[in-house]
Structure formats: C-alpha cells, structure tokens
Amino acid sequence: MTYEQIIYDVDDGVATITLNRPERLNAFSEVMLREWADAIRVSQSRDDVRAVVVTGSGRGFCAGGDMKDASQGYGIVGRQPVAERRNSLRNSVHHVPRALLQLDKPYIGAINGAAVGAGMDMASMCDIRYASQAAKFAMSYVRVGLIPGDAGCYFLPRILGVSRALELIWTGETFDADRALEWGYVSRVCAPDALLDETREFALRLAKGPAVAMQLAKRLVYRSLEVDLNAALDLAQSAMIVAQSTEDAVEGPKAFTEKREPNFQGR
Numbered sequence: 001m002t003y004e005q006i007i008y009d010v011d012d013g014v015a016t017i018t019l020n021r022p023e024r025l026n027a028f029s030e031v032m033l034r035e036w037a038d039a040i041r042v043s044q045s046r047d048d049v050r051a052v053v054v055t056g057s058g059r060g061f062c063a064g065g066d067m068k069d070a071s072q073g074y075g076i077v078g079r080q081p082v083a084e085r086r087n088s089l090r091n092s093v094h095h096v097p098r099a100l101l102q103l104d105k106p107y108i109g110a111i112n113g114a115a116v117g118a119g120m121d122m123a124s125m126c127d128i129r130y131a132s133q134a135a136k137f138a139m140s141y142v143r144v145g146l147i148p149g150d151a152g153c154y155f156l157p158r159i160l161g162v163s164r165a166l167e168l169i170w171t172g173e174t175f176d177a178d179r180a181l182e183w184g185y186v187s188r189v190c191a192p193d194a195l196l197d198e199t200r201e202f203a204l205r206l207a208k209g210p211a212v213a214m215q216l217a218k219r220l221v222y223r224s225l226e227v228d229l230n231a232a233l234d235l236a237q238s239a240m241i242v243a244q245s246t247e248d249a250v251e252g253p254k255a256f257t258e259k260r261e262p263n264f265q266g267r
Contacts, residue, residue: 013207022058037095050207055110064117124155210248211266
C-alpha cells in the first residue's frame, strides 16, 4: 500500500508509524485509519521489525475523529440512518485495535502533543507510552455528547483503574504529561525535542532482545488479564516450552556465564 496520511519507515529493527495530518492535529480520516491498520499488519509480518513506535507529526499526536467532517454530517461520526451506521465504527476506527490484536511485538507510543477523544483511545492501545512535556490528554467524547467508541472503555480502566477511568470519561477533563506520569498513564516524560530520541532508544533496546520470548510474554500478559489463575498458569507452561526451544534460550545463559552481552537472533 502507498501511504498518503502516515509515514512508515523501518530502521535497526524498529518500525515508526508517523501520523501525518499536522494541519488537523492528526485527526484521523478513513484513509489514515486504513493506512494505520495496514502499517501495523505489515510490522507484524516483517521479520526485520522487532518493535513499533507510533507518533504524530507537528504539534499533535492525534485529535481523534475529524470533527470538521462530523459537523457537516459525514466522516467517522455522521448523521446517516441507524441501519447505515450499524457497522460505521467496525468498518473504520476499529480497524486499528483489531490489527493490534495480532501484533505481538512491542508497540510504543511517543505522544508528542494533544491526544484527545479517540486520539487518547489510540494512545491507550500502546503497550507503553512516552510523552512530551507538551502532551495533553482528554477523554473528550462527553463534550460532544458521545461515548468512547474506540475501546477506550476497555483499555483505560486496565491502565488507571475503574474509578479514575470513569472520572475522566464523565468529565472530559484535560490533563498534562506530569499528571499522566503521576497516574501511571505514561512511563516517562521527555523534553519535546528529545521525545523521539528517547523513545527510539528504548525501542532499540527492546529490538535487541530475545524476540520470541518477548512476543510470547506480551501474549501471556494480555491473555492473563482475561482468564483465571489456573488458565494463566497453563498458558505460561505452553509459552515456556516454546521459549525454551529457541536459540536465544541457549545464547542467554551462555552469555551470562561468559560475562558478555547476549547476541539474540530472535529465533
């Protein structure tokens, strides 16, 4: 696919997805959503991609759905009859979280600016979030009479807990990067001009790790949120057998005994 509204590049095992509608604070269109989901699927299929970073161009990370389109009765949030709207989210914004269901590689957000409404939902889908000091967050759906439609009600309580998630969803309160760090929503706050470098440094560290073990661990963490302890232990047993069969599981102990850094090959 040729991308028009995102930029996609791969370097040293790290894929970077850059949302590229800076004039709209990277509010997404249907074109952007299709391209974003495609870039995630491509990242999953490429063996040379070990980690994925998502960020925005310009001053915003993602301003959610394009309200200019919605106010005119079309776009992601339109005024079509109910029967026509029944699959409107499934066929548009839901492409991204559904693609992420298949991504077992680290998915790291470099939140460079405003992440509001569905843009905050998109940030919440990241495994780990780094934020610029200029970042702002808001579950702003309530301000336009809507509910989180892009799995915000799924992801946010798992990150912040039910009470905090409901407070943010009900009020639409805007909070800054320091508050996000205090609450544990982001892992690190960076100077604006250092955000991408610091995020990429972290992604490169992950990209050099034992890819199979890391991917299995990601699957295990998310599956364990949905099952009881016995099922989680059974899943861990199955994953461990796979991890133990890899070349990296031989290289790791060998490097430890030889007092050197391991050279993991991801197999």
